[in-house]
Amino acid sequence: xxxxxxxxxxxxxxxxxxxxGAGAYLDDLGADALTLxxxxxxxxxxxxxxxxxxxxxxxxxxxxxxxxxxLDGPMADPLPLLIPHPALSHxxxxxxxxxxxxxxxxxxxxxxxxxxRYAAExxxxxxxxxxxxxxxxxxxxxxxxxxxxxxxxxxxxVAANVVQQVGDAEAAIAAAPHVLELDLSIERSAAMPLEGxxxxxxxxxxxxxxxxxxxxxxxxxxxxxxxxxxxxDLSDVTVTTPDVGGGFGVKIxxxxxxxxxxxxxxxxxxxxxxxxxxxxxHFVSSAHERGQLQHVRVGFDDEGRLLGLSVRFWHDxxxxxxxxxxxxxxxxxxxxxxxKPDAYRVEFDSLxxxxxxxxxxxxxxxxxxxxxxxxxxxxxxxxxxxxxTEVRSRNFxxxxxxxxxxxxxxxxxxxxxxxxxxxxQSLATLKALVGWDNFTAYRDAARAAGRRVGxxxxxxxxxxxxxxxxxxTVEIETxxxxxxxxxxxxxxxxxxxxxxxxxxxxxxxxMDDIDVVTxxxxxSPFAVGTFASRAAVVSGSAIALAARKARAKVLKLAAExxxxxxxxxxxxxxxxxxxxxxxxxISLGTLAVLSNPLRYAFDEQSKLATQFTVGDSSQxxxxxxxxxxxxxxxxxxxMQATFANGMHAAIVETDPVTAEITVLRYCVVHDCGNIxxxxxxxxxxxxxxxxxxxxxxxxxxxxxxDGQLQNASFMDFLMPYVTELPDRIExxxxxxxSPLNPLGIKGAGEAGVIPGSAAIASAIEDAEGFPVRAMPxxxxxxxxxxxxxxxxxxxxxxxxxxxxxxxx
Amino acid sequence: xxxxxxxxxxxxxxAPRNVVVPARRLLSDCLRHDLQLTGxxxxxxxxxxxxxxxxxxxxxxxxxxxxxxxxHGHAVTTVEGLTRxxxxxxxxxxxxxxxxxxxxxxxxxxxxxxxxxxxxxxPTPSREQARDMVAGNLCRCTGYQNIVASVLRAAELAAADHxxxxxxx
Numbered sequence: 001x002x003x004x005x006x007x008x009x010x011x012x013x014x015x016x017x018x019x020x021g022a023g024a025y026l027d028d029l030g031a032d033a034l035t036l037x038x039x040x041x042x043x044x045x046x047x048x049x050x051x052x053x054x055x056x057x058x059x060x061x062x063x064x065x066x067x068x069x070x071l072d073g074p075m076a077d078p079l080p081l082l083i084p085h086p087a088l089s090h091x092x093x094x095x096x097x098x099x100x101x102x103x104x105x106x107x108x109x110x111x112x113x114x115x116x117r118y119a120a121e122x123x124x125x126x127x128x129x130x131x132x133x134x135x136x137x138x139x140x141x142x143x144x145x146x147x148x149x150x151x152x153x154x155x156x157x158v159a160a161n162v163v164q165q166v167g168d169a170e171a172a173i174a175a176a177p178h179v180l181e182l183d184l185s186i187e188r189s190a191a192m193p194l195e196g197x198x199x200x201x202x203x204x205x206x207x208x209x210x211x212x213x214x215x216x217x218x219x220x221x222x223x224x225x226x227x228x229x230x231x232x233d234l235s236d237v238t239v240t241t242p243d244v245g246g247g248f249g250v251k252i253x254x255x256x257x258x259x260x261x262x263x264x265x266x267x268x269x270x271x272x273x274x275x276x277x278x279x280x281x282h283f284v285s286s287a288h289e290r291g292q293l294q295h296v297r298v299g300f301d302d303e304g305r306l307l308g309l310s311v312r313f314w315h316d317x318x319x320x321x322x323x324x325x326x327x328x329x330x331x332x333x334x335x336x337x338x339x340k341p342d343a344y345r346v347e348f349d350s351l352x353x354x355x356x357x358x359x360x361x362x363x364x365x366x367x368x369x370x371x372x373x374x375x376x377x378x379x380x381x382x383x384x385x386x387x388x389t390e391v392r393s394r395n396f397x398x399x400x401x402x403x404x405x406x407x408x409x410x411x412x413x414x415x416x417x418x419x420x421x422x423x424x425q426s427l428a429t430l431k432a433l434v435g436w437d438n439f440t441a442y443r444d445a446a447r448a449a450g451r452r453v454g455x456x457x458x459x460x461x462x463x464x465x466x467x468x469x470x471x472x473t474v475e476i477e478t479x480x481x482x483x484x485x486x487x488x489x490x491x492x493x494x495x496x497x498x499x500x501x502x503x504x505x506x507x508x509x510x511m512d513d514i515d516v517v518t519x520x521x522x523x524s525p526f527a528v529g530t531f532a533s534r535a536a537v538v539s540g541s542a543i544a545l546a547a548r549k550a551r552a553k554v555l556k557l558a559a560e561x562x563x564x565x566x567x568x569x570x571x572x573x574x575x576x577x578x579x580x581x582x583x584x585x586i587s588l589g590t591l592a593v594l595s596n597p598l599r600y601a602f603d604e605q606s607k608l609a610t611q612f613t614v615g616d617s618s619q620x621x622x623x624x625x626x627x628x629x630x631x632x633x634x635x636x637x638x639m640q641a642t643f644a645n646g647m648h649a650a651i652v653e654t655d656p657v658t659a660e661i662t663v664l665r666y667c668v669v670h671d672c673g674n675i676x677x678x679x680x681x682x683x684x685x686x687x688x689x690x691x692x693x694x695x696x697x698x699x700x701x702x703x704x705x706d707g708q709l710q711n712a713s714f715m716d717f718l719m720p721y722v723t724e725l726p727d728r729i730e731x732x733x734x735x736x737x738s739p740l741n742p743l744g745i746k747g748a749g750e751a752g753v754i755p756g757s758a759a760i761a762s763a764i765e766d767a768e769g770f771p772v773r774a775m776p777x778x779x780x781x782x783x784x785x786x787x788x789x790x791x792x793x794x795x796x797x798x799x800x801x802x803x804x805x806x807x808x
Numbered sequence: 809x810x811x812x813x814x815x816x817x818x819x820x821x822x823a824p825r826n827v828v829v830p831a832r833r834l835l836s837d838c839l840r841h842d843l844q845l846t847g848x849x850x851x852x853x854x855x856x857x858x859x860x861x862x863x864x865x866x867x868x869x870x871x872x873x874x875x876x877x878x879x880h881g882h883a884v885t886t887v888e889g890l891t892r893x894x895x896x897x898x899x900x901x902x903x904x905x906x907x908x909x910x911x912x913x914x915x916x917x918x919x920x921x922x923x924x925x926x927x928x929x930x931p932t933p934s935r936e937q938a939r940d941m942v943a944g945n946l947c948r949c950t951g952y953q954n955i956v957a958s959v960l961r962a963a964e965l966a967a968a969d970h971x972x973x974x975x976x977x
Binding site for chain 2: 243687
């Protein structure tokens with residue numbers, strides 16, 4: 001027997017290319033392509049009065065300049081609203097090039113095609129746009145006040161108001177022995193992959209076909225969107241996803257104006273055209289996330305058990321709503337985490353501001369959700385003088401409660417029903433890993449030495465692996481090589497490795513003989529995309545099912561060829577053998593030859609399958625109901641999400657003088673069901689935790705009141721270097737299999753980031769002795785919180801209002 | 809109006825290369841678009857992320873902050889030049905593979921060149937020194953955990969190589 005690959009610490013198959021400089025990222029392609037550059041609005045809100053291109057016409061290298069006036073048909077309509085929702089009463093999307101008005105600084109106003117980026121930027125600089133500035137709405141408070149409107153026809157700046165409730169939370173809170181109220185705030189951040197957006201298109205005038213390469217998380221989505229805008233049939237558009245330099249959610253947004261513009265220009269000019277975003281453009285014209293104000297009311301008993309929970313929050317979605325209400329819906333439903341409130345009410349407003357659009361960034365509304373719930377848990381513990389882990393334990397959904405129906409509607413429009421999980425065990429494991437019960441002694445000793453340290457924890461549950469579906473194709477070539485394809489895309493997750501692991505086990509072949517392709521619409525025209533930690537669950541399951549079909553055909557053909565009972569056959573290392581009959585064997589490659597009756601021979605192998613060599617002349621060459629070749633093809637369409645969970649603990653030290661905050665230890669207990677490859681899951685957690693720490697302590701979008709992003713560079717938007725992270729991120733796994741899919745797996749991609757702000761706020765609060773209700777928190781903000789609590793020591797135990805230095 | 813062009817000579821990964829560039833062309837663009845050495849990636853274009861790091865006469869530089877004309881007459885090593893002449897991965901490249909030191913791979917070339925120079929100067933780094941060695945490069949995928957492990961692993965692999973060569977001679 002070959003050892004199973006599923007569950008093994010298999011090194012990635014992607015890496016040899018990537019460490020050799022042989023990767024093919026978007027800007028590495030299309031050396032012959034023209035460059036597209038974009039004239040972007042410098043104003044956050046303005047009317048466009050005039051666009052004057054005369055000064056740009058003499059620049060060397062100019063090919064074309066286009067504005068909204070040049071667009072017609074579907075190109076002149078607003079971009080699609082990707083995920084409509086009945087409550088999204090005032091959804092708005094932008095045009096590919098602004099029509100009459102701009103609503104954020106960075107919005108595309110005109111496009112330039114030139115021979116290279118240098119020429120294109122020279123031209124962009126010489127295009128003069130005359131604007132009439134309008135009042136700007138920045139920050140949730142200003143959006144709520146609605147003194148000014150982002151869109152004239154959207155009253156109150158409210159795109160949607162959504163309420164979900166189970167039971168009568170208000171009555172339960174009114175009757176509860178204890179009630180707390182918390183005001184909480186999470187700032188804007190962004191995914192910030194190291195590679196920005198990029199798209200290349202080639203129009204084939206001979207056949208009327210368009211070929212697109214895009215750095216996207218959804219090749220089929222880009223294909224459908226471009227086809228709709230350009231009036232092409234889907235079958236005349238191919239989208240291929242090359243190596244993608246990170247996504248973290250931002251590249252699930254599509255179509256970007258540039259994806260449409262590049263394709264349109266390539267057809268119009270009949271020349272290849274490419275857009276490669278620069279870093280500043282990524283800050284001001286892609287997408288951001290986080291950004292909520294929350295008000296929590298909670299009623300609980302003397303033991304700290306929840307009796308009623310009512311959450312009102314305000315979500316800043318920026319200037320448009322291309323991705324619908326997904327982020328706030330996730331916040332509103334995933335807020336409950338591993339707990340069961342007796343009664344729950346949640347209401348949110350999704351608000352317009354004159355800022356970059358908000359679409360999912362890793363975690364997608366869950367970091368905000370965990371922040372609300374976990375800050376509440378800590379506040380209850382503080383109020384009752386109970387250990388923070390104990391309050392959580394008392395409110396856990398237990399394994400016996402599974403499957404647990406929250407009676408809410410999740411982001412996929414389906415019931416929010418947890419499938420499995422063992423939260424008490426997760427907490428026990430976390431407490432052991434971080435040394436929770438011994439921390440008091442450590443803290444006391446540190447305090448005696450003049451140091452301030454604190455410990456905090458946070459829990460979450462994450463719905464992963466949502467539908468609608470993904471597909472898998474597993475084909476055995478006559479060489480014996482196995483070709484696997486799935487339509488969703490990869491941004492560094494290691495899909496080729498984990499999918500090859502699955503196929504290696506299912507088919508009994510070596511991983512070396514398997515090639516996996518992702519995100520190519522020619523190979524897999526039906527697919528959805530990589531988001532919501534769904535690739536392993538949905539594509540992994542589809543590929544497993546497809547491999548089982550291929551295996552069934554292999555065994556059927558081999559049973560005929562070897563004149564054996566299929567039940568007596570086994571496949572190892574690409575060869576089918578009859579158990580207990582040495583020498584009775586046939587390779588998968590030979591079976592692939594025999595499965596495809598040929599008229600023509602091309603080599604020694606194919607000779608074996610030609611018409612004078614094989615076949616029963618009383619039957620058609622391909623038996624009725626069969627297909628030539630050995631190809632398994634299947635789809636997996638889950639009924640609902642499968643719910644992963646985890647708990648994080650952080651130990652921080654705060655400098656008594658400078659208020660600098662250092663994460664000393666960061667511990668993770670993670671349960672994503674059966675693990676396909678622990679190395680890859682750990683890597684995902686590491687990266688997620690780094691983003692969580694970044695979001696807790698460093699990363700924010702500093703908009704000024706004019707809607708100018710003040711920190712739109714890596715100099716000023718502080719992503720963690722290694723120096724900002726603890727030396728080791730400590731991880732322990734639980735594996736509670738999902739009962740919902742063939743492999744028992746749950747998603748793992750986003751988990752690491754979710755409870756970061758909540759856990760670190762908890763730890764800082766523990767170190768400092770006063771509430772921390774707004775994240776991220778800088779040393780300066782902590783310093784000012786200290787001053788305030790020093791001035792009014794009597795208030796130190798009372799909930800503090802969020803303190804904000806910058807807007808939003 | 810046309811830009812003035814300059815003939816420059818570079819030694820890139822050991823091979824002499826002649827390129828004609830305008831004075832404002834960045835070394836990163838020259839490598840990627842004039843010489844088709846696309847292994848060098850551009851992540852921020854202002855010298856902060858380190859993805860575009862190449863070795864200029866052996867020293868790590870941000871190629872997005874170097875004008876191609878100012879590299880005239882100098883030797884440049886890119887990630888493509890780290891692979892051994894027989895096609896095998898260098899110790900640093902192999903270590904990244906062994907330790908899952910990369911995910912999307914976009915920042916990786918800058919880490920590989922930086923660490924190659926770092927280990928040349930300090931072949932036996934402590935864990936703290938390994939962290940310092942990569943402290944100027946941004947990675948958004950890995951949380952650096954496995955990158956630091958890769959530095960230490962690369963030092964081990966290079967030492968083993970050195971021992972093998974010593975045994976053979």
